[in-house]
Amino acid sequence: MTSRLNRRGFLTAVPCAVAVTALAPGTAGASTGTADMELVVLAAQLDPVKADTGITTGAGASVRLVETALADLGYLARQYVDGHFGTSTRSAYARWQAHLGYTGLAANGLPGRTSLTTLASGRFQVTRLITPGARTTYQGFPFNARTVAMLHEAERLAGRRFVVEQGSYSPGNDPTSAGTHDGGGAVDIDAEALTTAQRTAVVTALRRVGFAAWLRSPSQGQWPWHFHAIAVNDTDLSTPAQDQVGDYYLGRNGLADNGPDNGPKVPKVTWEGYLRATA
Numbered sequence: 001m002t003s004r005l006n007r008r009g010f011l012t013a014v015p016c017a018v019a020v021t022a023l024a025p026g027t028a029g030a031s032t033g034t035a036d037m038e039l040v041v042l043a044a045q046l047d048p049v050k051a052d053t054g055i056t057t058g059a060g061a062s063v064r065l066v067e068t069a070l071a072d073l074g075y076l077a078r079q080y081v082d083g084h085f086g087t088s089t090r091s092a093y094a095r096w097q098a099h100l101g102y103t104g105l106a107a108n109g110l111p112g113r114t115s116l117t118t119l120a121s122g123r124f125q126v127t128r129l130i131t132p133g134a135r136t137t138y139q140g141f142p143f144n145a146r147t148v149a150m151l152h153e154a155e156r157l158a159g160r161r162f163v164v165e166q167g168s169y170s171p172g173n174d175p176t177s178a179g180t181h182d183g184g185g186a187v188d189i190d191a192e193a194l195t196t197a198q199r200t201a202v203v204t205a206l207r208r209v210g211f212a213a214w215l216r217s218p219s220q221g222q223w224p225w226h227f228h229a230i231a232v233n234d235t236d237l238s239t240p241a242q243d244q245v246g247d248y249y250l251g252r253n254g255l256a257d258n259g260p261d262n263g264p265k266v267p268k269v270t271w272e273g274y275l276r277a278t279a
C-alpha cells in the first residue's frame with residue numbers, strides 16, 4: 001500500500017522485539033521461492049511514489065517474498081503483503097534494518113545486500129545481488145565505486161569529460177538539493193559551457209548507463225545550468241533520491257512541481273542491466 005504522508009515518520013519508531021532465532025536458517029520452515037534483488041530494489045524506488053498500489057513490472061513475486069518475511073517477523077501488517085513495495089513496506093523494511101543495528105540512511109527502508117540476505121536466510125533465495133561498492137572519490141568529491149564506473153562509461157558515450165559540481169554522501173551540502181545528495185548515487189555536473197546539442201548528448205549518455213538524469217535550468221531553481229543525476233538501484237540512495245528515481249520512471253521531472261520529464265527519450269535501465277546488454 002502507498003501513502004505519501006509520514007514518509008519519514010518511521011524513522012522515529014524503532015521497535016526491536018523480534019527474536020534472533022528468526023535468523024537461523026531452517027527455523028522458518030522450508031526455503032521456498034527466489035527473490036531478484038535488482039527487481040526488489042527497483043520496486044522500492046518506484047512503488048512509494050505511485051498514486052496507487054501498482055506493481056513494478058516483474059517484481060511482484062520477489063517483493064511478496066520480502067513482504068511475507070516482514071509480516072512473519074511482525075514488522076508489516078499482513079494486508080500489505082501484495083507485491084507492491086509502497087510506503088508501508090518501506091517503513092516495515094526500515095524497522096527490520098533498525099533491528100539489525102543500522103541507523104540513519106542505512107535504515108531508510110531501501111533494501112541493501114546484507115539486510116536482504118539476512119532476511120532471506122532460511123526463507124527464500126536471493127539472486128542478482130547488487131552493491132554500491134567501496135567508497136571513493138572522483139574529481140575530489142565523495143562517491144561509491146558503482147557511481148564512478150557509471151560516470152566513466154557515460155563520459156565515454158558522450159565523448160567528453162564531465163566537470164563534477166557536487167558528489168554523493170554530502171548531507172546538508174546544498175539546501176537546493178533537498179537531501180538528494182545525502183546518500184550514494186547522486187551527482188551534479190556542470191552544463192553552463194555546453195551547447196544545447198551537447199547538453200542533450202550528456203543527458204542521453206547519463207540515462208543510457210542507468211542514471212535518472214535531468215538537465216536543470218536557472219528558471220527551475222536557484223542554480224546555474226547543470227545536470228542532476230541519481231544512479232538507479234544504488235542501495236545507498238537517500239529517501240528523496242529514491243523518490244526521484246520513482247519520478248523518473250513515471251515520466252516526471254523529479255522537482256517539487258511534479259512536472260513532466262522534458263528530457264530525451266531513452267529506455268530506462270539500471271547499470272547492471274546496461275552491463276548485461278553491452279557485454
Ligand SMILES: [Zn+2]
Nearest residue numbers: 177187188228
Ligand atoms: Zn543535484
